[in-house]
Amino acid sequence: MTKRPNERKKPIVGVDAMGGDFAPVSEVEGALLAREAFPDIDIVLVGRRGEIEKTLGDREAFTVHHAEDVVEMHEAPVQAVRSKPDSSLVRGMRLLKEREIDAFVSAGNTGATLAAGAFVLGRTPGVERPTMGSVIPTIKGVTMIFDVGAAVDSKANHLVSYAAMGSVYFREILGVDNPSIALLSVGEERSKGSEAVKAAYELLEQSDLNFIGNVEGRDVLSAKANVVVCDGFTGNILLKFAESIPAFLKDTLRGFAETGFLNKLKAGFMAPTLKKMFNQLNYEEHGGVPLLGVDGVAIIGHGSGSPKAVANMIRRAKEMVEADVVRKISDAAKRYEQQESA
Amino acid sequence: MTKRPNERKKPIVGVDAMGGDFAPVSEVEGALLAREAFPDIDIVLVGRRGEIEKTLGDREAFTVHHAEDVVEMHEAPVQAVRSKPDSSLVRGMRLLKEREIDAFVSAGNTGATLAAGAFVLGRTPGVERPTMGSVIPTIKGVTMIFDVGAAVDSKANHLVSYAAMGSVYFREILGVDNPSIALLSVGEERSKGSEAVKAAYELLEQSDLNFIGNVEGRDVLSAKANVVVCDGFTGNILLKFAESIPAFLKDTLRGFAETGFLNKLKAGFMAPTLKKMFNQLNYEEHGGVPLLGVDGVAIIGHGSGSPKAVANMIRRAKEMVEADVVRKISDAAKRYEQQESA
Numbered sequence: 001m002t003k004r005p006n007e008r009k010k011p012i013v014g015v016d017a018m019g020g021d022f023a024p025v026s027e028v029e030g031a032l033l034a035r036e037a038f039p040d041i042d043i044v045l046v047g048r049r050g051e052i053e054k055t056l057g058d059r060e061a062f063t064v065h066h067a068e069d070v071v072e073m074h075e076a077p078v079q080a081v082r083s084k085p086d087s088s089l090v091r092g093m094r095l096l097k098e099r100e101i102d103a104f105v106s107a108g109n110t111g112a113t114l115a116a117g118a119f120v121l122g123r124t125p126g127v128e129r130p131t132m133g134s135v136i137p138t139i140k141g142v143t144m145i146f147d148v149g150a151a152v153d154s155k156a157n158h159l160v161s162y163a164a165m166g167s168v169y170f171r172e173i174l175g176v177d178n179p180s181i182a183l184l185s186v187g188e189e190r191s192k193g194s195e196a197v198k199a200a201y202e203l204l205e206q207s208d209l210n211f212i213g214n215v216e217g218r219d220v221l222s223a224k225a226n227v228v229v230c231d232g233f234t235g236n237i238l239l240k241f242a243e244s245i246p247a248f249l250k251d252t253l254r255g256f257a258e259t260g261f262l263n264k265l266k267a268g269f270m271a272p273t274l275k276k277m278f279n280q281l282n283y284e285e286h287g288g289v290p291l292l293g294v295d296g297v298a299i300i301g302h303g304s305g306s307p308k309a310v311a312n313m314i315r316r317a318k319e320m321v322e323a324d325v326v327r328k329i330s331d332a333a334k335r336y337e338q339q340e341s342a
Numbered sequence: 343m344t345k346r347p348n349e350r351k352k353p354i355v356g357v358d359a360m361g362g363d364f365a366p367v368s369e370v371e372g373a374l375l376a377r378e379a380f381p382d383i384d385i386v387l388v389g390r391r392g393e394i395e396k397t398l399g400d401r402e403a404f405t406v407h408h409a410e411d412v413v414e415m416h417e418a419p420v421q422a423v424r425s426k427p428d429s430s431l432v433r434g435m436r437l438l439k440e441r442e443i444d445a446f447v448s449a450g451n452t453g454a455t456l457a458a459g460a461f462v463l464g465r466t467p468g469v470e471r472p473t474m475g476s477v478i479p480t481i482k483g484v485t486m487i488f489d490v491g492a493a494v495d496s497k498a499n500h501l502v503s504y505a506a507m508g509s510v511y512f513r514e515i516l517g518v519d520n521p522s523i524a525l526l527s528v529g530e531e532r533s534k535g536s537e538a539v540k541a542a543y544e545l546l547e548q549s550d551l552n553f554i555g556n557v558e559g560r561d562v563l564s565a566k567a568n569v570v571v572c573d574g575f576t577g578n579i580l581l582k583f584a585e586s587i588p589a590f591l592k593d594t595l596r597g598f599a600e601t602g603f604l605n606k607l608k609a610g611f612m613a614p615t616l617k618k619m620f621n622q623l624n625y626e627e628h629g630g631v632p633l634l635g636v637d638g639v640a641i642i643g644h645g646s647g648s649p650k651a652v653a654n655m656i657r658r659a660k661e662m663v664e665a666d667v668v669r670k671i672s673d674a675a676k677r678y679e680q681q682e683s684a
Contacts, residue, residue, distance in 0.1 A: 076531075076533045149528055152535060184579060185579075186578040186579065187453070193575070194494040194495055216578075216582050217579035217580060218582040219586075222586070222590070222593075233535070233576060234575060234579055236558075237559035237572075237576055238559060241559035241562055242559075243559075243560055245563070248564070251482070263615075270616075273608055274612075
């Protein structure tokens with residue numbers, strides 16, 4: 001049996017080898033990149049042993065936990081998790097629950113990964129509802145949005161809880177001392193927004209978080225706040241919209257190049273510079289989205305993730321284990337609960 | 343008294359001269375631009391006569407309907423409309439209700455304009471809830487999002503109604519025969535999204551609209567659908583985010599220029615081309631957002647609108663009057679209601 005965390009020297013990161021549009025290729029190649037870059041962790045691949053070994057070929061083997069089943073991208077999350085206990089996803093989460101591994105990353109079905117995290121790991125003590133957060137890289141700094149899809153609708157206390165967890169993550173993983181927190185709404189005034197947003201405004205104002213008020217959609221890219229809080233439906237749509245901007249720029253440049261020979265030359269000159277400029281918008285650099293508030297380090301990636309994206313997820317998982325983020329979120333949640341009921 | 347629509351030759355467009363961050367300057371200057379560009383309409387300015395005439399100076403006068411009061415940008419919409427019957431906003435909507443004018447445009451407090459439209463004009467027969475729609479210009483075509491802030495939350499039948507109205511607007515004003523309709527959600531599968539979105543999916547599938555299913559945030563800029571339907575909270579945030587992209591690009595280019603002399607040269611060379619490329623993303627070109635489902639042509643602009651933006655709102659109002667969009671939306675809504683209950 002694998003050693004318990006306190007007995008072993010290297011953190012063990014589990015990888016869902018079957019999750020993602022290009023699984024297991026992206027996952028195995030990503031694990032190889034990560035093994036080379038981070039010799040201070042161990043990596044365990046979870047999934048179909050045969051497919052993993054075939055992809056690996058004659059390269060040095062990984063520890064593999066065989067799981068026969070696969071949760072497909074299109075499956076209804078809750079049903080998939082319930083009906084496929086032998087999937088790589090559910091098996092991986094169980095390994096994490098049993099502390100056979102210290103973190104688990106999956107680029108598969110986002111909803112199912114979230115559901116498996118919630119069902120198998122359970123919530124961190126003190127947290128009412130887990131959340132997924134994602135980085136929006138901007139020229140002026142880094143903003144993170146919570147929630148980006150853990151729950152499609154959110155009450156005021158959920159929004160406040162996302163704020164508290166986001167604040168811990170930002171401080172511990174992104175190194176900002178007193179992260180600023182804002183609510184995403186349809187106007188800066190406290191009177192603007194849904195009932196949940198308006199009620200969360202009141203609660204956040206009374207909290208010890210560094211709450212700066214509402215921000216609007218136009219403020220996200222100017223990094224007005226470190227942590228931007230919204231319901232998961234809005235956050236998911238905004239995140240995916242933001243991710244589509246680099247491809248949009250590429251298409252726009254291509255369209256421009258087709259408008260004449262001189263413009264083709266100009267576009268050819270501009271393309272590499274633009275690419276360099278907007279590389280910072282590339283979500284693959286940012287290591288997936290952390291699932292916060294569950295009792296373990298779990299990272300959810302994009303289904304279309306490249307090997308590089310998978311490697312960055314593994315790196316982020318390692319950082320979260322090292323920073324003891326799960327315990328710190330639990331502490332913050334408990335403090336906040338006490339403040340709430342005080 | 344002004345002639346009724348059927349007796350007069352030129353449509354009359356009313357302009358809220360006091361609405362907007364730079365009122366009445368942007369409004370008066372915008373009206374001047376529009377008067378020059380569209381000699382086939384009459385323009386009426388609604389607001390403080392003294393301030394309007396001072397801004398106009400010795401240029402040819404407009405017809406002015408004096409209104410002493412002003413709804414400020416930060417006021418709570420419903421309360422402002424109720425407590426300020428003599429505001430330019432409420433007076434303008436009343437002129438439209440009484441058919442003294444054929445359309446009314448305001449770049450003031452969005453929520454108050456919407457509230458004034460709903461209270462004063464009332465709903466177009468057959469429509470349950472009005473909606474605001476906005477253009478998202480893309481390289482591959484034009485997409486419109488409904489709703490972008492008329493109501494912060496929406497039930498399934500509201501979403502369906504936005505789809506029906508958006509379809510009419512797209513056909514009549516943007517000239518697309520059988521506009522494609524999509525629901526904005528957190529996944530393409532019918533199982534993805536809020537309860538309202540999932541129920542709207544079923545209803546739209548049964549409708550005679552050209553429904554193509556769910557699209558995600560990443561699909562908006564690739565114009566997968568002509569009309570993208572969502573609740574007003576999500577739509578407002580997405581729209582404002584999209585509007586912030588040109589400024590973001592400018593900042594990014596400026597940051598790049600500061601990284602060295604050669605990069606400064608490159609940026610200087612690229613700036614005008616980028617500006618030209620992304621002019622299409624400039625919302626000022628697109629004439630504000632139409633308020634559909636109210637019994638009259640009402641256009642809501644951005645508070646930060648320039649004279650050009652105001653002029654484009656006036657042009658759009660003229661087009662909506664000429665295309666008889668209000669009657670056509672009523673017809674569509676009634677047809678849809680019949681289909682619903684059949």
